[in-house]
Amino acid sequence: MNAALLYPFILVAGALQALGNSMNARLRDALVNPWLAATYSFMPIVIVFTILFFTMPTPLPTLQTLGSMPWYAPLGGVAGAVAVFGGLAFVDKVGAGPFNGLTITANILTSLALDSLGLFGLKAGGFKPMPWLGGLLMVVGIVFIARATGPKSEDEKSEGSEGGLMAKLLYPFILVAGSLQAVGVVLNAQLRGALVNPWLAATVSFIPVALVFLFVFLIRPTPLPTRADVARVPWWGALGGIAGAVAVFAGLLFVDKVGAGAFNGLLITANLFTSIAIDHFGWLGMKRVRAGIGRLIGGLLMAAGIVLISVF
Template sequence: MSAALLYPFIIVAGCLQALGNSMNAQLRGKMVNPWLAATVSFLPIVFVFTTLFFTMPTPLPTLDTLGKMPWYAPLGGVAGAVAVFGGLAFIDKVGAGPFNGMTLTANILTSLAMDAFGLFGLQAAGFKPLPWLGGLLMALGVIFIAKTGGKQDGGDEKGLGAKLLYPFIIVAGMLMAVGVVWNAQLRGALENPWLAATVSFVPVVFVFAFIFLLRPTPLPNRQDLAGVRWWMPLAGLTGAVAVFAGLLFVDKVGAGAFNGLLITANLLTSVALDHFGWLGMKQVRAGAPRLIGAAIMVAGIVLISVF
């Protein structure tokens, strides 16, 4: 199969990833307790991938491949889940455009650093100026997009409060990049992609469920639960499509093309979510700063993907 035939699926995965962040924000509002909301978001993922693994249980890993697996590989899902939880808790405060712009920029800059220095078992590629220039363009694009991010909250004070969340969002984006590498190593060791996806997400559910048991309040009331729409608990699944796409397709289309398509689709979908106020997001019109920022980020992604 031609690699180009996989591009539409990757683009859809990027769009779903952006939608999942906004869906998680709505789920968080109805579930009240963020740990309960995160548990509800990730449970369907484990159910779906476990069912698929039992349906297609082969191939299975060997003792040799398991012995070569790094200890941190099963934690790739946990690293990526930090960004999901950030979206669940913060995206309605900073806006879909600034949130996804910052996480994606931190993601790509961290990926460039891992490639350059050969971190986590990657082959060191050294410093390449054009991809790093692309990363700087992405950061510049985020500045343009985020300039209007605080205005949706209705005041300078709340806008400043939203900006205090930026460091956490940046760290979440960095962990997202690390999680992709760890998941790829997990996929190589376990061989079966459905088993790898299950193992990746089971610790996530365990962590969030455990924290919820430690902090079980507040809880949603009957009115809150009545406001839960059928699509809200599927937020985790939409984001899991991008994770699984990485497990399957990165080696077929190349990391540059995969991340370029995924991130571009995510970014443009995020700006559209804010502009039209879809999925209950507060409406923030895509004026000149946001459109310029999106264009600059796309230019940065092209430099990173091509060179």
């Protein structure tokens, strides 16, 4: 099967990931406690994939496939959730623009390195200058988008720069979170290969994440939302995690067929273009931020970058 035929499905997954992020932002605002919001978001994912597995329980893994599974394969969901934790913990300290720019940059470069070196079971493609040039274009595009979405008022600028040096000391942790996000996609593909059944693999990947967030919420249960806060949760409030989970499931199925660089590049490009549209039109209750020239230039640079990564 031609790998390019999978690109539309990956683009849809990236768009849903962006919608899921906005849904989760509304959910976190309504439920007050970020750990409660994360638990509320991830639990339906586990339930949905568990039901799908019991509905379609075959094929099942054999002792041979289980024996070939690397010990780290079930950690893909946890690795990807590090970026979620980073957003919960750091985005208000460093600002949304720098946070997203750092995580996405680390994700792209790590994905290209995984493809080049053949890490975690991927086929080594060797160093190819054109995909790396594409990665560079995507990074430049991200810089344009991040700068175009930066704080505009003096109050926002002072708030975004609060912490100064302390905020910059968090940058290495955010870069690690972005790299782990790319690694998580590959680990999930390894898990799917060992467990054979994609629904079982998705369930095994998400259960540890949901349990971690639940555990953290139980040891840090405050603040709690009031009845008025809960009443503000939109009907689609619990669907943000499921929308984002489509990207994880796409990784389970497609990353070994199209390569980590192309998969993450397509996913991120669709994510950012959808995010620009969400902000421009104010969908899902988000504050309207018109798509200016900087954002559009950044999006076009990213599109050019993914063409170089995918074609070469």
